[in-house]
Amino acid sequence: MLYPGQKQAGFTMIELVVLILLLGILSVFVLPRFVDFDTFRTRAAYDEVAGAVRYAQKLAVASGCEVQVVISGGSYALQQHSTDCTSGAFSTIVNHPITSNNVSGVSLSSSPNSFIFDAMGRSSSGVTINVGSESLTVIAETGYVDAQ
Numbered sequence: 001m002l003y004p005g006q007k008q009a010g011f012t013m014i015e016l017v018v019l020i021l022l023l024g025i026l027s028v029f030v031l032p033r034f035v036d037f038d039t040f041r042t043r044a045a046y047d048e049v050a051g052a053v054r055y056a057q058k059l060a061v062a063s064g065c066e067v068q069v070v071i072s073g074g075s076y077a078l079q080q081h082s083t084d085c086t087s088g089a090f091s092t093i094v095n096h097p098i099t100s101n102n103v104s105g106v107s108l109s110s111s112p113n114s115f116i117f118d119a120m121g122r123s124s125s126g127v128t129i130n131v132g133s134e135s136l137t138v139i140a141e142t143g144y145v146d147a148q
Helices: 013-029 031-035 037-063
Strands: 067-072 075-081 090-092 108-111 114-117 127-131 134-138
Touching (some): 013 031, 037 067, 037 127, 067 108
Antiparallel strands (some): 067 075
16 A cells, blocks of 8 residues: 555566566577686686796796797696706706696697797797687797787
């Protein structure tokens, strides 16, 4: 029962129809993006590889020693000379922040398969790294890692 001066609370029929219409549009366009985990997996792998390559460049500059990035078989490795900065075989760096080195479920390739950052941060060659359908580029002259 309404008393004089009181308003009726609730939604109008037009407001309910608009709300249902908006929920329908959201379910058609937005919901499939949350269900497709491959897109998220690819982006996470892309960000991980880009971060690792940037870390390799920064480590080369900070330590003054060459750092080699090797990409093969769906995984990557960061390596430094085992004895000193200029000689000896490269061995895998075990204390870098990214520990997985494996981007499972996402294709990973590069041309060439390995490259070296020198103490100035320059890359031994220009490299394109493909992570799923995404790609990132390392510029040889500057060592810049161009990742979106």
